[in-house]
Amino acid sequence: MDEIVAEYIRRTVLKIPRDEIKTVLQKWGFLSEVQLQTINFCQIKENISQDVVQLCEENSAGIKQAAVLDIIYNHIYSNKRVWSVYQMNKTGEEMDFFDLTDFKKKFKRRLQSALTNVTINFREYEDNAIWIRIAWGTPYTKPNQYKTSYVVYHSQTPYVFISVSVLKSNLPLLCQALVAASNYHDIHEMELRSHSLNSLKDIVFKRYSQNFQSYYPRPIQERNVAPENSRINQENRNEKERIQRVNLEVFGDGPQPKLEFARYKLETMFKSDPQMNVLNKKEPFRCLVKFSSPHLLESLKSLAPVGMADAPLSPLLTCIPHKARNYFKIKEKKGVSPRSFVSP
Amino acid sequence: MSVLRPFDKLPALNSAILLLVGSDEGLQQKLAEAMLREKKSFRINIRIATSLPLPSEGDHLRPRIDLIAFMIDIKSKYSLRNVEASLAYVDASFFLGKVCFLVTGVGRLNCCSVEMSAIWKLREVYSSPVLFCELELEGIRVATAQRLLRMLEICAGLIPGVSALYFGSLMSRSANF
Numbered sequence: 001m002d003e004i005v006a007e008y009i010r011r012t013v014l015k016i017p018r019d020e021i022k023t024v025l026q027k028w029g030f031l032s033e034v035q036l037q038t039i040n041f042c043q044i045k046e047n048i049s050q051d052v053v054q055l056c057e058e059n060s061a062g063i064k065q066a067a068v069l070d071i072i073y074n075h076i077y078s079n080k081r082v083w084s085v086y087q088m089n090k091t092g093e094e095m096d097f098f099d100l101t102d103f104k105k106k107f108k109r110r111l112q113s114a115l116t117n118v119t120i121n122f123r124e125y126e127d128n129a130i131w132i133r134i135a136w137g138t139p140y141t142k143p144n145q146y147k148t149s150y151v152v153y154h155s156q157t158p159y160v161f162i163s164v165s166v167l168k169s170n171l172p173l174l175c176q177a178l179v180a181a182s183n184y185h186d187i188h189e190m191e192l193r194s195h196s197l198n199s200l201k202d203i204v205f206k207r208y209s210q211n212f213q214s215y216y217p218r219p220i221q222e223r224n225v226a227p228e229n230s231r232i233n234q235e236n237r238n239e240k241e242r243i244q245r246v247n248l249e250v251f252g253d254g255p256q257p258k259l260e261f262a263r264y265k266l267e268t269m270f271k272s273d274p275q276m277n278v279l280n281k282k283e284p285f286r287c288l289v290k291f292s293s294p295h296l297l298e299s300l301k302s303l304a305p306v307g308m309a310d311a312p313l314s315p316l317l318t319c320i321p322h323k324a325r326n327y328f329k330i331k332e333k334k335g336v337s338p339r340s341f342v343s344p
Numbered sequence: 345m346s347v348l349r350p351f352d353k354l355p356a357l358n359s360a361i362l363l364l365v366g367s368d369e370g371l372q373q374k375l376a377e378a379m380l381r382e383k384k385s386f387r388i389n390i391r392i393a394t395s396l397p398l399p400s401e402g403d404h405l406r407p408r409i410d411l412i413a414f415m416i417d418i419k420s421k422y423s424l425r426n427v428e429a430s431l432a433y434v435d436a437s438f439f440l441g442k443v444c445f446l447v448t449g450v451g452r453l454n455c456c457s458v459e460m461s462a463i464w465k466l467r468e469v470y471s472s473p474v475l476f477c478e479l480e481l482e483g484i485r486v487a488t489a490q491r492l493l494r495m496l497e498i499c500a501g502l503i504p505g506v507s508a509l510y511f512g513s514l515m516s517r518s519a520n521f
Contacts, residue, residue: 232376235393235402240369307367307394308422 006053008066008145012073013049021048024076028069031055063145067121071133074150075125078197081150081163085192085200085324086175088158088184098155098182100124107132107181114173119143128154136170149174152197158184159204161197191327199257203321208257243304243311250318256297262326264289264316269332297321346397349435350442353408359387360500361407362492365430366415367394367423371448371479378489386502388493396430410500411442411508413492418449418458431470441512442499443472446488451478473515 016024022041025031031052039051056065074081104122111118117137124130132151137143149170152161160178164171175187194200202208234240266287293299300317303309312318320326348363362379364372369392376390389407391398398406412434417423427445434443445466449455467474477488499508 231380231387231389232373233389233391235363235391235398235406236395238399238401239394307369308420 002063004142004145005061005063005066006057008063009056009061009069010049010053011146012066012069013052014045015077016073018045018048020076021045021052024069024072025052027072028065030059030061030065030069035059063119064121066145067119067133067135068123070145070148071121071123071131074133075123075131079195081197082193082195083152083161083163083197083200085190085204086160086162086178086187087190087204088160088179088182089186089188090158090183091185100130100155103130103155103181107177110177110180111173115139115170117141117143119145128156130155134165134170134174136165136167151178153178153182154201155182157205160187161200191325193261193326194257194259196258196260199259202257203324208252208254208321246311247301247304250312251297251301256295256301257321258298259296259320259326260294261290261292262296262317262320262328263291264328264330266330267332291317296326346400346403347433347435348396348398348409348412348438350409350438353406355408355410355500356387358502359389359407360410360496360502361389361391362496363391363393363409363412364415365393365396365412365427366417366446367420367426368415368417369394371417372415375479375485375489375492378485379493382486382489382493384493384497386497386500388496395426396433409442411444411492411496412438413444413446415446415448416458416463418447419452419455420449421457424458424462428466439470439472441472441508441510443470444492444495445470445472445474446492447474447476448479450476451481451484471512473512 013021018041022036022039025036026033035055035058039048039055041048108120111120111134115137116139119133119135119137121133122130123133130153132153134149134151135143135145136147136149144167147165147167149165149167150163151174162171162174164174179185179187190204192200192203199208266289267284268287269282269284297320300313303313304311316328316330364376366372372392376392379388379390391406391409414427414430415423416427445463447463463474466472475488475491478484479488495511497503498506498511501507
């Protein structure tokens, strides 16, 4: 077995938490159940990884098997990567049948013709998702297995989830290959990024708890029956109810998709009388606001109920799941009143 | 939009009413419960409001208010703006000793987003005492509850010989010198 492959398998095993190693290896299916039983999973990870490598040596594993193990690892721990969503467009309305083998063949050919040295592996999952792992090389250097790109493609949808490697220069090539292989015409980034792949899927496939009912019937007002005998009285009970209702209308009642950040870039021009000659530069003022939280949408949702913001939050904040983007650029409308902003 | 007046209702016998105004309802509730747990010789009633003016539909049920405590969370500019907006709905005669500012979050000055000068300015403009506390800490919450109770007792006129105005001027003196 190749030295590089052995080291790669060893390092991948080391990344897995110790209690999970066995289940991951079982999912991998490369080592037989009998072989797995010979490994003592209670020792330190360093020793477990040595044992696994030894068994892989017996089975003469290649880079293909090692790559599959990496895909399984990334599928389970997909939140270790940052994913961004891309959308593909078609020009015509032609219906064509999606053929997986054809897709794989075209995709591989496209990348390999450009780079020669590139490792590409596919793995299909039951939810129609195709996971693609790409390790990049150049015509003169071997593929770097540690700086891989991941692509998750759902064949029935125009959406692709890409987690790029450190080697960003290959991204245009990757996009080209995707468009060509899936018979689309054009691809663009949706400005939606998160660690949680499943939440991104929830947002673009509209699976998050949306609220279609725009009017919530108010319970009949029982006037003045608030218990006056208690020693603590809430004065703003109706206001509280209004906040709850507004929040429900905006966010729905289900859990929110998980995003970690939202970024707003503001560009605005300084407006003055041209004769006054004050700051007559054409350069706009730039301002960047970044909201970050372990669970951004849930925290936005609870801002008003805990009394940290006014009840209907700015639509710029609440439109994130609905517009499916968390990177915004706010510019002035051209030629209209200077106070109105538009977000493209 | 009614302005809150201190003397337009008759007082109830042997009882004192505190109005807590602030945006963080959880903390208000905790403080109110801490005050109820304290031993006292008079009945108290605590009204919790997020902002002023108070909703008019409860006007006829609301007893006379003896002390208003405005709560400012030093970690939230929003809470300061909320208090500043609410102050407009308080009658001037309330500021003769029946208003105090409760500044919470003092334990975490590194997350401070309200400038101290803004709070000093509130004290100057409304000539009302400022109490600093950290309501998230049990011990300080109890101590604050005791202080507020004592002030409430004075403001309700339950301590002979000490009026709210006298007490208020005493507090502002001690803070100035």
